[in-house]
Amino acid sequence: xxxxxxxxxRRQFGxxxxxxxxxxxxxxxxxxxxxxAGRYVAANxxxxxxxxxxxxxxxxxxxxLRSGYLDEDKLVGRRGRPVQPGRGRPAKR
Numbered sequence: 001x002x003x004x005x006x007x008x009x010r011r012q013f014g015x016x017x018x019x020x021x022x023x024x025x026x027x028x029x030x031x032x033x034x035x036x037a038g039r040y041v042a043a044n045x046x047x048x049x050x051x052x053x054x055x056x057x058x059x060x061x062x063x064x065l066r067s068g069y070l071d072e073d074k075l076v077g078r079r080g081r082p083v084q085p086g087r088g089r090p091a092k093r
Contacts (some may be wrong), residue, residue: 026058
């Protein structure tokens with residue numbers, strides 16, 4: 001295993017924590033909507049709308065990443081290769 005500089009390790013740890021928190025929020029939204037649909041908990045319109053908007057935003061974000069509309073390298077802060085003008089992707093060397 002290669003050693004990373006301390007700043008890179010902290011940045012990666014922070015990214016991992018953020019991904020974990022977002023995954024837990026998505027799971028909680030799905031479970032809440034399933035519990036309301038199964039009538040295990042009383043429906044709260046505000047919470048249902050918040051859960052639906054959050055899930056829609058997550059799906060839209062993932063679709064935008066997958067379709068290439070967003071540049072993953074810029075989102076996660078990767079540096080190194082220069083960006084090609086007008087394309088948003090790192091230049092090939």
